[in-house]
Amino acid sequence: AQSVTQLGSHVSVSEGALVLLRCNYSSSVPPYLFWYVQYPNQGLQLLLKYTSAATLVKGINGFEAEFKKSETSFHLTKPSAHMSDAAEYFCAVSQSEKLVFGKGMKLTVNP
């Protein structure tokens, strides 16, 4: 079975600082990987997806993620954090007909 691991549950950065949210996957086949964001009291919104077309994937709101097979990782980054980035971020892998989510990472951005 495929799975993703997001270590830790909370990360705090200063406004303007680099955002790095880690995700490691476990899959016996080339995976389809996703990052979703959940703002307070809202549903999940797709940030970006990896479908094997390119290892560096650019998403919305300045986020990007790099697929590294050798490290089984799909970390999410943004060069400069903005206050509006405060939210919970979920890494997910596609397994047959469903998405398997990590436990999520709450991002706090300090002024």
Added chain:
Amino acid sequence: DSGVTQTPKHLITATGQRVTLRCSPRSGDLSVYWYQQSLDQGLQFLIQYYNGEERAKGNILERFSAQQFPDLHSELNLSSLELGDSALYFCASSSTGTSGVNEQFFGPGTRLTVL
């Protein structure tokens, strides 16, 4: 706005009761997925319907059932409710039955509180 609508937004009920959650997928999407989000279990896949037929089943309790109607809207029925069923229930839709190819678009969720 994802184009997926869910009603009601909030639901408060008592143990032992039955509730129905409703979802309308994005226009043109044939697949509907239901997920449960709780503090202890995180986001868990419950069930998927594709064009009216059940396609995949996840960690869905026997007390829960779902269906997708000819107009493609879906309902999730939760019965004999327990305190532990309190959670946020999301519906998502996609244009095909394979989430690996097409991303899933999520609705705003229904927050269920069982007292």
